[in-house]
Structure formats: structure tokens, C-alpha cells
Amino acid sequence: MLRLSFVTGTEPGKWFTRFRDRTAHGRMVTTDSEDPIADLLDARADLALARLPDPRVTADHHVVELYREAPGIAVPKDSELTLLDRVTPSDIEGEAVHWRTPADGVVDVPAVRAGLQVVAANVGVVIAPRPLLRVLSRKQVEHRDFAGDGPDTRIALVWGRSGDSEAIQDFVGIARGRTPNSSRQAVPKRSAREKSLAKQKRRAEAGGVKKQTKRPRRK
Incomplete structure (x- = not known):
């Protein structure tokens, strides 16, 4: 069994499905x-899909970065800012900023949620981060790209070096785009009956395509 905790603002459901379908880790x-x-x-949790940076992640952890998040801005639904595809710092002069990603890049999800209210x-x-705003925004809120300077936020898989396992390695491979044909991908084991049925199927298919040689008729 693999226990994975994923941060709000990510949608890793396709990886979960592939992990269940491609591996035999239970x-x-x-x-x-x-x-x-x-x-x-x-x-x-054995494995975390986390938003970085995070000062608690140290040299004792494996870290595999998957992608970076674009910065975004949440505005009231009736705001004139919704007419823009990309908002700049000059566009929000005089606006109250209830929360913004700090210089160290650490995102406080509860604080973002409170600001959106x-x-x-x-x-x-x-x-x-715009992916986080997309998930947390209510009907009265819209979000746009933000062009201002700010720290990068990254989505990465993090796990302890002492807790590494084949299941974790297989999930990391799937998240990084490894295909089912990879030699490092664990393949579900088949029962003796499944192997026997597969063998019978191959024989039947081979017999179905085999050409029969006809003897010429004697005159």
C-alpha cells in the first residue's frame, strides 16, 4: 500500500489511475x-506531492520537481480587472491586497482561502499561484495571470531517503511520464490460469491464420 498526500491546487488523479492499472503494489x-x-x-504519508519552497524539506529528503506554477491574481467577479487577460502591478494600484506570495515563496493555503473570502x-x-486560485475561487471570484515580479512556486514529489521503496519509485516514474513498457515499471503478476488462457489464445490465433496447402488435382 502506498500513502500519498497531495497539496491543494494539484490534480493528480490521472497518476493514481495509472499507478493502480500498471503496478501490483496494492x-x-x-x-x-x-x-x-x-x-x-x-x-x-509515505510520499508528498507538495508546493515548494518549504523550509522543512532538507537533505534527508528526495525531491523530484514536476512543474512550475504561474502566478495569478484573484479579483471580484464584477471588477473591471476581469476585462484583462493579464493583470500588471500598475493595474492594481490602490487596491487592497489581502494576501500575496511572500519573498520566500512559501504559500500559506489557509491564508489564501481567508483572503479569497x-x-x-x-x-x-x-x-x-494561479492553479491554487483556480481550485479555491468561489463563484463571486475570478482569476487572471499576474505579470508582477514574484518568487517561483514549484510542484514536486518529496519523500524521506530512509523510506524509499519500489512503490514510490514506480509512482515517481508515472508522474514523470514513464510509459508502461519501461523496464523499471512493475508489471502485475498473472495467475497460472491467466497464463494458461493466454497461451491457449496465442495457439488459437496462430492456428486461425495458418494457411493450408492444397494438393493439385489429378487429371
């Missing part, structure tokens, strides 16, 4: 969490 337990690194450190009341803006 049941997979997944949790949508605002703080998957805490779940990893408290041994509630104020934006939904038609007041101010929130600046955060």
Missing part, C-alpha cells in the same frame, strides 16, 4: 491536504 491511499509535508513528517465580498485582490 491499494493506494490518497489525501488532499493543505500541508502534505506535515503529513509526511508525521508519518501519515474577502475578495468574494467585492473587496481587494489576492495574489497566489
Whole structure:
């Protein structure tokens, strides 16, 4: 069994399906969490899909970066800013910023959620990774790309070096785009009956395509 905690703002469902279909590691337990690194450190998860940077991730952890998040801005649904595809710092001069990604890049998901509640009341803006805003925004809130300077946020798989396993390695491979034909991919084992049926099927197919040679008729 593999226990994985994934951070709010990510959608790893396709990886879960591929892991179940392609491997024989058994049941997979997944949790949508605002703080998957805490779940990893408290041994509630074997593997974390986390948003970095995070000061709790150290040299004792394996880290595999998967992608980077674009910065975004959440604005009230009735704001004139919704007419823009990309908002710049000059566009929000005078606006109340209820939360923005700090210089160290650490994203406080509960704080972003609280800021969006104020934006939904038609007041101010929130600046955060756009994938996170997409998930958390309510009907009264819209989000756009933000062109201002700010730290990068990255989505990565994190796990302890002492807790490495074949199941983790297989999931990491799937998340990185490894195909089913990879030699490192665990293949589900077949039972003796499944092997026998497969062998019979191959024989039947071979017999079905085999050409029969006809003897010429004597005159």
C-alpha cells in the first residue's frame, strides 16, 4: 500500500489511475491536504506531492520537481480587472491586497482561502499561484495571470531517503511520464490460469491464420 498526500491546487488523479492499472503494489491511499509535508513528517504519508519552497524539506529528503506554477491574481467577479487577460502591478494600484506570495515563496493555503473570502465580498485582490486560485475561487471570484515580479512556486514529489521503496519509485516514474513498457515499471503478476488462457489464445490465433496447402488435382 502506498500513502500519498497531495497539496491543494494539484490534480493528480490521472497518476493514481495509472499507478493502480500498471503496478501490483496494492491499494493506494490518497489525501488532499493543505500541508502534505506535515503529513509526511508525521508519518501519515509515505510520499508528498507538495508546493515548494518549504523550509522543512532538507537533505534527508528526495525531491523530484514536476512543474512550475504561474502566478495569478484573484479579483471580484464584477471588477473591471476581469476585462484583462493579464493583470500588471500598475493595474492594481490602490487596491487592497489581502494576501500575496511572500519573498520566500512559501504559500500559506489557509491564508489564501481567508483572503479569497474577502475578495468574494467585492473587496481587494489576492495574489497566489494561479492553479491554487483556480481550485479555491468561489463563484463571486475570478482569476487572471499576474505579470508582477514574484518568487517561483514549484510542484514536486518529496519523500524521506530512509523510506524509499519500489512503490514510490514506480509512482515517481508515472508522474514523470514513464510509459508502461519501461523496464523499471512493475508489471502485475498473472495467475497460472491467466497464463494458461493466454497461451491457449496465442495457439488459437496462430492456428486461425495458418494457411493450408492444397494438393493439385489429378487429371
